[in-house]
Amino acid sequence: MKVAFLGLGVMGYPMARHLKDKGHEVTVYNRTAAKAEKWVAENGGRAAATPKAAAEGQDIVFACVGNDDDLRSVTIGPDGAFAGMKKGAIFVDHTTASAEVARELYAKAREMGLGFVDAPVSGGQAGAENGVLTVMCGGDEADYARVEPVIASYARACRLLGPSGAGQLTKMVNQICIAGLVQALSEGIHFAKKAGLDVEAVISVISKGAAQSWQMENRWQTMNENKFDFGFAVDWMRKDLAICLAEARRNGAHLPVTALVDQFYSEVQRMGGNRWDTSSLIALLER
Incomplete structure (x- = not known):
């Protein structure tokens, strides 16, 4: 297909590459034009100067940007993607954003004869680079059916x-669960150290039982060694948790642990850990 990709950050850059590798004709846009030019030099395709120019003539326009306002900036307005998209084209948003903005842009797209699918992802930078992301979608069944085979270029699971908005709400569930898991794992490793246990031996045993999780399998060692200079940044997690807590205030859900962990992350930021991986929660316990 002819596709565009807007936003070449740590996630978008490899996702767009996978689309090209799978044979799609790819046009890219990035707010910093030099990054788009670098992508084209490495992968082929072409770069466009505006979201509108990138979207012109495309079957699907993908985006992965920072937040609600960034998403609005690349979709609406005279230079936004919606202004350049042909009738029947579909916009797929991989940004972790609010359900409200997803519904807002879905309605705007429908008015213009376009499709819109909110499709936030899980799996982090490694998942994007290896093409094994999990993608959570909201929107119309017909639009989803058209884009799902293309999303499969960089996803191992997509549903x-x-x-509209259901994808973003599901991503909120994902982040709520991760927040609690990382805090529990931090406390478990901290406790094991204080108890004089061999942390590696402990994890090798409990990771085969009911305590097993992705966080345990992939983060226990770096947490034990106090290494956090990689992965999903604390700043990004706080942005995501703010979305979760705002939605909870609207729908009446009670998220006491999520609110507490969000405050723990604010303490990590005060320690200078804004760009540390989310597993850095253990640093608060071992100060």
């Missing part, structure tokens, strides 16, 4: 969860 439509419901109408």
Whole structure:
């Protein structure tokens, strides 16, 4: 297919590459033009100067940007992607954003004869680079059916969860679960150290039982060694948790642990850990 990709950050850069590798005709846009030019030099395709120019003539326009305002900036307005998209084209948003903005842009797209699928991802930078992301989608079944085979270029799991906004709501569930898991793992490793146990031996045993998780399998060693200069940044996690907590205030959900862990992350930021991996929660316990 002819596709565009807007936003070449740590996630978008490899995702766009996978689309090209799978044979799609790819046009890229990035706010910093030099990064788009670098991508083209490495992968082929072409770069466009604006989201509108990138979207012109494309079957699908993908985006992975920072937040709600960034998403609006690349979709609406005279230079936004919606202004350049042909009738029947579909916009797929991989940004972790609010369900509100997903519904807002879905409605705007429908008015213009376009499709819109909110499709936040999980799996981090490694998942994007290796093409094994999990993608959570909201939108119309017909639009999803058209984009799912293309999303498969960089995903190992992809599912439509419901109408517009359902993808973003599911990503909130994902982040709520991760926040609690990382805090529990931090406390477990900290406790094991204080108890004089061999942390590696402990993890090798409990990771085969009910305590097993992705966080345990992939983060226990770096947490034990106090290494956090990689991965999903604390700043990004706080942005995501703010979205979760705002939605909870609207729908009446009670998220006491999530709110507490969000405050723990604010303490990590005060320690200078803004760009540390989210597993750095253990640093608060071992100060």
